[in-house]
Amino acid sequence: MSRNGQQLYLANLHYAYAPSDKRRTLQARPAASRQPSPSRTLQFTPVRWRQLLLFRMPPNQGALKRRIAVPDSEMLVYCDNILREHAARHGWSKKLTNEVKRSLKLLQALQDTPGSKLHASDVLELPRIGGTALSTLEILAAADLLVDDRTLAVRHYFAKHTAGLPTKMTDQLQTWLDVMIEGSRQAPRRRARHPQTAHLHILGMAPTLKAWADQGHQSLAEITTEDVRAALPERGAHRNFAEQGLRSLFTVLKARKQIFVNPTRGMPITPVGTAIPLLPLDTEAIRNALNSPDPAVALAIALVTFHALTSPQLAALYLTDIRDGRLTLDDRTIPLAGPVLTRLRAYLDHRACTWPNTINPHLFVNRKTGPRTTQVSRNFPWFKAQLKPQALREDRILQEIHATGGDVRRICDLFGLSIDAALRYAGTLEHTDLTTENPRVRSRPRAT
Structure with missing residues (x-):
C-alpha cells in the first residue's frame, strides 16, 4: 500500500489528433495540394509554457511510428517552408532535405510540450534514432525555434x-x-x-x-x-x-570577496623561452604530399610549402582573396608560385564538380561545410596528409632565411613575421645541421 498517495496523470493529452472527418479530407487530398504555397507567408508562434517531466524514458519505436504518421502540425508546416527556402538557397541535395524533414517529424513526435521551442540537446540525440542533427539545428535556428542549451x-x-x-x-x-x-x-x-x-x-x-x-x-x-x-x-x-x-x-x-588576500599580487610572470625551429623536413615527404591525389591536400600543402601560410589562415581564405594569380592576405599581396596556381586550378575544378550549388564563400570546403557558409576546421585537410602545417611552415621559413643569407627584413615582409620571430630563424644560420651544405636544405622548393 502506498503511504504517500499515488501519482496520477491524464492519458492522450500530449498529442492533438485531427478529427476523423478532417483526417479523411487530408488523406483524400493530393499530396501536392497539401504543401503550402512558396509565396504564402506562414507565421507560427510557439507556446510559452512547458510540460515538466518526472523522468525521461527512451522512445517506444511503435509509438514513435504512429506519431510520425500524424498529419503535420502548424509548427512543422512552418518549418517545412523555412526548410525548402533554406535548402534552395544553400544548394542542398534532395537527400539532405528529406533527411532534415524526417528529423523535424521525429522531433515533433518526441516533443514533451507540443508547439514549444526545441532544445539543442534534444536535437543532438537524433542520430541515435536515425535523424540528422547539424542541418536540423540550422533550420530551427533560421525559424527562431531553437533553445541553444549546449554545454561548452x-x-x-x-x-x-x-x-x-x-x-x-x-x-x-x-x-x-x-x-x-x-x-x-x-x-x-x-x-x-x-x-x-x-x-x-x-x-x-x-x-x-x-x-x-x-x-x-x-x-x-x-x-x-x-x-x-x-x-x-x-x-x-x-x-x-x-x-x-x-x-x-x-x-x-x-x-567577488571570496578570498581575503590575492596571493599572486606582485608576482611576475615567468617569460616563456623561445623555441628553436625544427630541423628541415624530408624533401621526399613534401614532394609526395604536393602530388597527393586529393586536390584539397595538394593545394594546402603547396600554399604552406611555397608561401608559409598558417592553418588558421588557410581555413579562413575566401575565394575572392585570390585574383589574377595573387593572394591578398591581411595587408600583404602575395604573387602565387607556378606550382601553387596549377594545384589551385585543379582544386577549383574539383570544388565546382563536387559542390556545384554551394554558396560557401570560403576557398576550402568539405562535406560538412559545403551545404553551409561556415569555414572548415583547422584540421582540414591535414588529417589526410602525413605532414603538420606548423612543421611545414617552419621548414619553408628556414629555407628562405638560408637562401637570403639571414635577411630579416625580407623574412618579415614575405611571411608577416615580427622582428623577434624572424630573429629566431636567423639564429639558426650557424647551426651545422642547417647549413647550405646540407642536401636537405639545398633541395628546398622556393617561390619566385
Missing part, C-alpha cells in the same frame, strides 16, 4: 579536472569559470574571455589545485604566496600557464 566543451574539461577537489574549492573555481566565460556586469565589471583562454588556464592550474587538495586545503582562501611559489612548476610553458591561470583565478575571487 570547456565546461566538460573543467568538470573533468576539478573532480575530487573539496566542495568549497570547487564552488570557488566554478565562480571563476562563470565570470571567465560569461563576463560580469556587476562591479568590478569584466568582459567575457574566449573559452580557449579558460581552457589554457585550467590546463596550467589543474596539477597545482590537486596538490593543494592533497595537502588538506579545503578553500582557496587558505592559500598564501608561499603556497603558490612552492606549487609552481620549475620552468617552461607549464609554469607560465600556471602563473597566468592562478593570477586570473585569485583576481576574480578577490573581486
Whole structure:
C-alpha cells in the first residue's frame, strides 16, 4: 500500500489528433495540394509554457511510428517552408532535405510540450534514432525555434579536472569559470574571455589545485604566496600557464570577496623561452604530399610549402582573396608560385564538380561545410596528409632565411613575421645541421 498517495496523470493529452472527418479530407487530398504555397507567408508562434517531466524514458519505436504518421502540425508546416527556402538557397541535395524533414517529424513526435521551442540537446540525440542533427539545428535556428542549451566543451574539461577537489574549492573555481566565460556586469565589471583562454588556464592550474587538495586545503582562501611559489612548476610553458591561470583565478575571487588576500599580487610572470625551429623536413615527404591525389591536400600543402601560410589562415581564405594569380592576405599581396596556381586550378575544378550549388564563400570546403557558409576546421585537410602545417611552415621559413643569407627584413615582409620571430630563424644560420651544405636544405622548393 502506498503511504504517500499515488501519482496520477491524464492519458492522450500530449498529442492533438485531427478529427476523423478532417483526417479523411487530408488523406483524400493530393499530396501536392497539401504543401503550402512558396509565396504564402506562414507565421507560427510557439507556446510559452512547458510540460515538466518526472523522468525521461527512451522512445517506444511503435509509438514513435504512429506519431510520425500524424498529419503535420502548424509548427512543422512552418518549418517545412523555412526548410525548402533554406535548402534552395544553400544548394542542398534532395537527400539532405528529406533527411532534415524526417528529423523535424521525429522531433515533433518526441516533443514533451507540443508547439514549444526545441532544445539543442534534444536535437543532438537524433542520430541515435536515425535523424540528422547539424542541418536540423540550422533550420530551427533560421525559424527562431531553437533553445541553444549546449554545454561548452570547456565546461566538460573543467568538470573533468576539478573532480575530487573539496566542495568549497570547487564552488570557488566554478565562480571563476562563470565570470571567465560569461563576463560580469556587476562591479568590478569584466568582459567575457574566449573559452580557449579558460581552457589554457585550467590546463596550467589543474596539477597545482590537486596538490593543494592533497595537502588538506579545503578553500582557496587558505592559500598564501608561499603556497603558490612552492606549487609552481620549475620552468617552461607549464609554469607560465600556471602563473597566468592562478593570477586570473585569485583576481576574480578577490573581486567577488571570496578570498581575503590575492596571493599572486606582485608576482611576475615567468617569460616563456623561445623555441628553436625544427630541423628541415624530408624533401621526399613534401614532394609526395604536393602530388597527393586529393586536390584539397595538394593545394594546402603547396600554399604552406611555397608561401608559409598558417592553418588558421588557410581555413579562413575566401575565394575572392585570390585574383589574377595573387593572394591578398591581411595587408600583404602575395604573387602565387607556378606550382601553387596549377594545384589551385585543379582544386577549383574539383570544388565546382563536387559542390556545384554551394554558396560557401570560403576557398576550402568539405562535406560538412559545403551545404553551409561556415569555414572548415583547422584540421582540414591535414588529417589526410602525413605532414603538420606548423612543421611545414617552419621548414619553408628556414629555407628562405638560408637562401637570403639571414635577411630579416625580407623574412618579415614575405611571411608577416615580427622582428623577434624572424630573429629566431636567423639564429639558426650557424647551426651545422642547417647549413647550405646540407642536401636537405639545398633541395628546398622556393617561390619566385
